[in-house]
Amino acid sequence: MEAMSKVSIDCPYEYLVSFGGRYGPYDRIVTTVKYLMLETNVRSYSFGYLHEDDTYFSIPVKSGEFVGFHRRCSRLLDSIGLHLTPCSTTPAEASGSTAIARVQFDLPREFVVGLRRSYGKLGASGPVVVKYLVIQTNLRTHEPFSSLNQNDRKEVEFTTPMVTSGRFVRFHGRCGLDLDSIGLLVMA
Structure with a gap:
C-alpha cells in the first residue's frame, strides 16, 4: 500500500463534491480499502492502487456538508466514511x-x-x-x-x-x- 498522504483543502473556498474508491482482498486474507478518490470544486485527489477487480464504492456528499472522516484501521484501512452535517432546503x-x-x-x-x-x-x-x-x-x-x-x-x-x-x-x-x-x- 502507498504511504499515508495529506490533503489540504482551502476552506471555505474549496469544498468536497464527491468521495469514493475501491476495496478488495489484500494478500487473499483481508478485505481493505485500496484506492480513494476525493474531488473538490477545485481539484481531484487519488491515493492507493487502482485494480479493476476491486469493488467500487461512493458516498453521496450532496446530502449534507462535509465536516470530517471516520474510519477503522489497523495496519491497513478497513473502512472509511464521511461525517456530514444536515443541509436541507425548507419551504418558504x-x-x-x-x-x-x-x-x-x-x-x-x-x-x-x-x-x-x-x-x-x-x-x-x-x-x-x-x-x-x-x-x-x-x-x-x-x-x-x-x-x-x-x-x-x-x-x-x-x-x-x-x-x-x-x-x-x-x-x-x-x-x-x-x-x-x-x-x-x-x-x-
Whole structure:
C-alpha cells in the first residue's frame, strides 16, 4: 500500500463534491480499502492502487456538508466514511407558499454585496423568525419571501453592510420549521 498522504483543502473556498474508491482482498486474507478518490470544486485527489477487480464504492456528499472522516484501521484501512452535517432546503411558508424559495445567481458575474432581513413574531405569541429577506447583488435584488407589508419592514429591518473589503463566501443561518436567523460569511 502507498504511504499515508495529506490533503489540504482551502476552506471555505474549496469544498468536497464527491468521495469514493475501491476495496478488495489484500494478500487473499483481508478485505481493505485500496484506492480513494476525493474531488473538490477545485481539484481531484487519488491515493492507493487502482485494480479493476476491486469493488467500487461512493458516498453521496450532496446530502449534507462535509465536516470530517471516520474510519477503522489497523495496519491497513478497513473502512472509511464521511461525517456530514444536515443541509436541507425548507419551504418558504412565510409568504403563505409551500414552494421552496430558490435564488439563482448568474455566476461568476453576479455576487452578493448585502443582505436585508426583518424579524418578527410568528403569530401573537410565537417564536421570532425571519419574515422578510432581500439579497442584494452587484446586478440585482432578490426577494425570496416576505410576509410583511411595506410599513412593517421599516420597523424591524436589519441590514448587513455592503461587502466591500472582502469576498462573500456563503450564507450561514439557523432554522427549524422556520428560518430563525441568516447572515453572510465574508473572507478578507
